[in-house]
Amino acid sequence: MDNREVLETIRDINLSYLLLAKHMLNEDYAEGLFKLGISAQLADILHTLTPAQTIRLAQADDLVCDFRFDDAAMLTALTSTEKGLDATATHAAILLAAQPARQFA
Numbered sequence: 001m002d003n004r005e006v007l008e009t010i011r012d013i014n015l016s017y018l019l020l021a022k023h024m025l026n027e028d029y030a031e032g033l034f035k036l037g038i039s040a041q042l043a044d045i046l047h048t049l050t051p052a053q054t055i056r057l058a059q060a061d062d063l064v065c066d067f068r069f070d071d072a073a074m075l076t077a078l079t080s081t082e083k084g085l086d087a088t089a090t091h092a093a094i095l096l097a098a099q100p101a102r103q104f105a
Contacts, residue, residue: 007061015058017065021046022054037068
């Protein structure tokens, strides 16, 4: 994959994420905040972006989304295929809920 293809892929991911985030916040604001792991201030900005602003932001050369999984054990728990997956997913959701919302300056 060359640099141009990487940038195109990043921009596609950005647009998909922004559209998903806006949809989630429109459907159920509180649940969207929780699932996205973002602050209310950031959610309000995303929620009110115009289509043109959304597309312009998606064209950034850097990812606008961030992985919430900075703990290998949590990521492993979420991707486990062992029996008891329901309990594992519930446990991972509890761990995610304990993390503070991301603040971006």
